[in-house]
Amino acid sequence: MARPADYDANFPFPILVGDIGGTNARFSLLLDAFAEPKQFPIVQTADFANIDQALQQCILDKSSVQPRSAILALAGPIEGDEVPLTNCPWIVRPRDMIANLGFEDVLLVNDFEAQALAVASLxxxxxxxxxxxxxxxxxxxxxxxxxxxxxxxxxxxxxxxxxxxxxxxxxxxxxxxxxxxxxxxxxxxxxxxxxxxxxxxxxxxxxxxxxxxxxxxxxxxxxxxxxxxxxxxxxxxxxxxxxxxxxxxxxxxxxxxxxxxxxxxxxxxxxxxxxxxxxxxxxxxxxxxxxxxxxxxxxxxxxxxxxxxxTHPVAALAGLAAFARMPDRFGVATEGRRWKR
Known part of the structure; x- marks a missing residue:
C-alpha cells in the first residue's frame, strides 16, 4: 500500500525510548541521531499508579531536555487508544501523554519487537x-x-x-x-x-x-x-x-x-x-x-x-534507539500504533 504524500517516517528529536515490562521500566533519551542515549535509572512499575506519573517524576522532572517524541515498547498487544500491559496494571494512553506530558509524537510497539530490532545488529x-x-x-x-x-x-x-x-x-x-x-x-x-x-x-x-x-x-x-x-x-x-x-x-x-x-x-x-x-x-x-x-x-x-x-544490559533500548535514528532501515508497522499532536 502506498504511503500518503505527507507521510514522514522520522520522529522529531529529542526522542524518549522506553522498554516497559511487567516489573521494570527502562528509559533513555536520544538527543539526536548521533548522540549516545542518556540512560535513566530503572523504574519499578509497582511504585507508580500509571505510566504518566512515572514519566513525569522519573524522567521529565529529572531532565532539562523536553523530549518531543516517545517510542515505547510494551509487554502486551498494541490495540486501540488504551493499551493495558499483560503483567502490570498500567494502561498506556498515548493521547493523554500528548495532551498532558508535552509529547508531539508517540509510537507504541510490542516489547519483543524491540528485542527483535536489537538482534538485527548485535x-x-x-x-x-x-x-x-x-x-x-x-x-x-x-x-x-x-x-x-x-x-x-x-x-x-x-x-x-x-x-x-x-x-x-x-x-x-x-x-x-x-x-x-x-x-x-x-x-x-x-x-x-x-x-x-x-x-x-x-x-x-x-x-x-x-x-x-x-x-x-x-x-x-x-x-x-x-x-x-x-x-x-x-x-x-x-x-x-x-x-x-x-x-x-x-x-x-x-x-x-x-x-x-x-x-x-x-x-x-x-x-x-x-x-x-x-x-x-x-x-x-x-x-x-x-x-x-x-x-x-x-x-x-x-x-x-x-x-x-x-548479554547486552539494555538490548531493547538499543533496538529502539537504532530504529529511532534510522526508521527507514526497519519495516516497523506504525498504522494504528502512532499518535501525533
Whole structure:
C-alpha cells in the first residue's frame, strides 16, 4: 500500500525510548541521531499508579531536555487508544501523554519487537553463542525472553529492511515428553486448564516447576523465590533446584526449537530477558541444546541453527534507539500504533 504524500517516517528529536515490562521500566533519551542515549535509572512499575506519573517524576522532572517524541515498547498487544500491559496494571494512553506530558509524537510497539530490532545488529560483545550452528546474515531470526512473562518475536529481512514480527508466542501449549515430565506434569499449576509455555518459562514458571518436582518426589519445597532456586541450582547444593533449572533449560530449548522451525530462523535464535542472563551457566550445559535439536524429523536442520544468549544490559533500548535514528532501515508497522499532536 502506498504511503500518503505527507507521510514522514522520522520522529522529531529529542526522542524518549522506553522498554516497559511487567516489573521494570527502562528509559533513555536520544538527543539526536548521533548522540549516545542518556540512560535513566530503572523504574519499578509497582511504585507508580500509571505510566504518566512515572514519566513525569522519573524522567521529565529529572531532565532539562523536553523530549518531543516517545517510542515505547510494551509487554502486551498494541490495540486501540488504551493499551493495558499483560503483567502490570498500567494502561498506556498515548493521547493523554500528548495532551498532558508535552509529547508531539508517540509510537507504541510490542516489547519483543524491540528485542527483535536489537538482534538485527548485535555484535559479538553483546551476545554469547550456545552450541553449534552458523549464522546466515540476512536469514530470519527469532527472539525469546523469559522474564516476568515469556516474550516471543520473529525478525525477517525483505526489501532491504529488517521487519520485526510480534506475536503472543509465549502462550502456546506445551506438553510432557519424557518419563520424568509425565511424573511432574500432574503437579504443575495450569491456567484455565492448560499449561502454556509462559506457565513454565518465566519467573513464576521456575517456581511452578520447582514445586511440581518437589511434589512428585514427596518432599517439602522450602524455596520461595525464583532467584533462590536459580542461585541454589547454580551453586549445585540443592537437588530439587538443580533439576528445576535443568528442566527449565530443556523446556526453553524445546520452545526455542519450535520457534526456529516456525520462522526458519537460520539467522539464529536469541534468548533475551533477565532470566537467560542469570542462568547462563546452566544454558551452557547440554540440556538446552538437546531440547532445541530434538525435533525429528528435522534434527539435522536444527543442529545447523545457532543459538545465542543476549548479554547486552539494555538490548531493547538499543533496538529502539537504532530504529529511532534510522526508521527507514526497519519495516516497523506504525498504522494504528502512532499518535501525533
Amino acid at each position: 555484535d559479538e560483545a553483546n551476545r554469547e553463542k550456545i552450541g553449534p550452528g552458523t549464522e546466515r546474515q540476512t536469514a530470519s531470526r527469532a527472539v525469546l525472553g523469559p522474564g516476568t512473562g515469556l516474550g516471543v518475536a520473529g525478525l525477517v529481512y525483505a526489501r532491504h529492511s529488517w521487519i520485526p514480527v510480534p506475536g503472543e508466542g509465549g502462550h502456546i501449549d506445551v506438553g510432557p515428553r519424557s518419563e520424568r515430565d509425565y511424573h511432574i506434569w500432574p503437579f504443575l499449576e495450569p491456567i484455565e486448564g492448560r499449561i502454556s509455555a509462559e506457565q513454565l518459562l518465566c519467573g513464576r514458571g521456575i517456581m511452578n516447576i520447582y514445586r511440581a518436582v518437589c511434589a512428585a518426589d514427596g518432599v517439602d519445597a522450602p524455596l520461595q523465590k525464583p532467584s533462590d532456586v536459580s542461585a541454589r541450582a547454580l551453586a549445585q547444593d540443592d537437588r530439587a533446584a538443580i533439576e528445576t533449572i535443568a528442566l527449565f533449560s530443556t523446556y526453553l530449548g524445546r520452545v526455542a526449537g519450535d520457534m526456529a522451525m516456525i520462522f526458519m530462523a537460520k539467522g539464529g535464535v536469541f534468548l533475551a530477558g533477565g532470566i537467560s542472563q542469570k542462568i547462563l551457566p546452566a544454558l551452557r550445559g547440554p540440556e538446552f541444546r538437546a531440547g532445541f535439536e530434538d525435533k525429528a524429523p528435522h534434527g539435522a536442520l536444527l543442529k545447523t541453527i545457532p543459538t545465542y544468549v543476549v
